[in-house]
Amino acid sequence: MKEETYDCLKISNQLCFPLYACSKEIIKRYKPYLDKLDLTYTQYITMMVLWENKSMNVKDLGKYLYLDSGTLTPVLKKLESKNYLTRTRSKEDERNVIINITAEGEQLKDEAVNVPLQMSKCVNLEREDAKLLYNLLHKILGTFTDLDDKQKEKDK
Numbered sequence: 001m002k003e004e005t006y007d008c009l010k011i012s013n014q015l016c017f018p019l020y021a022c023s024k025e026i027i028k029r030y031k032p033y034l035d036k037l038d039l040t041y042t043q044y045i046t047m048m049v050l051w052e053n054k055s056m057n058v059k060d061l062g063k064y065l066y067l068d069s070g071t072l073t074p075v076l077k078k079l080e081s082k083n084y085l086t087r088t089r090s091k092e093d094e095r096n097v098i099i100n101i102t103a104e105g106e107q108l109k110d111e112a113v114n115v116p117l118q119m120s121k122c123v124n125l126e127r128e129d130a131k132l133l134y135n136l137l138h139k140i141l142g143t144f145t146d147l148d149d150k151q152k153e154k155d156k
Contacts, residue, residue, distance in 0.1 A: 029122040050101040058097040
């Protein structure tokens with residue numbers, strides 16, 4: 001076989017590798033700031049959604065964060081043990097669990113407000129480039145969501 005046949009296997013030709021490496025490095029840079037808040041990165045992004053929405057069901061939170069319930073449940077239990085949120089079953093449908101932010105969870109927002117500023121110093125991108133990257137990444141995520149939805153329809 002020609003060498004070109006294997007070009008697709010070169011790591012330099014893989015979009016997934018720089019995405020993976022950047023994600024890992026960025027999350028590593030978050031750690032000292034989140035340690036001060038006694039939060040993991042996953043707990044932090046969960047709290048960010050709750051600061052914005054105040055209340056939502058677990059299923060919607062999982063969709064928002066691209067996390068399955070097996071990953072999200074222990075995160076929510078830990079945040080609940082810290083008294084940052086409550087979990088209650090919906091009265092209309094007990095299969096739905098509703099997450100509500102607590103007063104302590106809201107207070108944590110005041111401590112966390114400087115994290116994005118500190119992180120912006122770690123990522124050397126102009127605001128326009130950061131916005132472009134954000135939009136491109138969400139475009140990719142939307143593609144996966146569309147594919148997942150099509151697969152669910154096919155499986156029916």
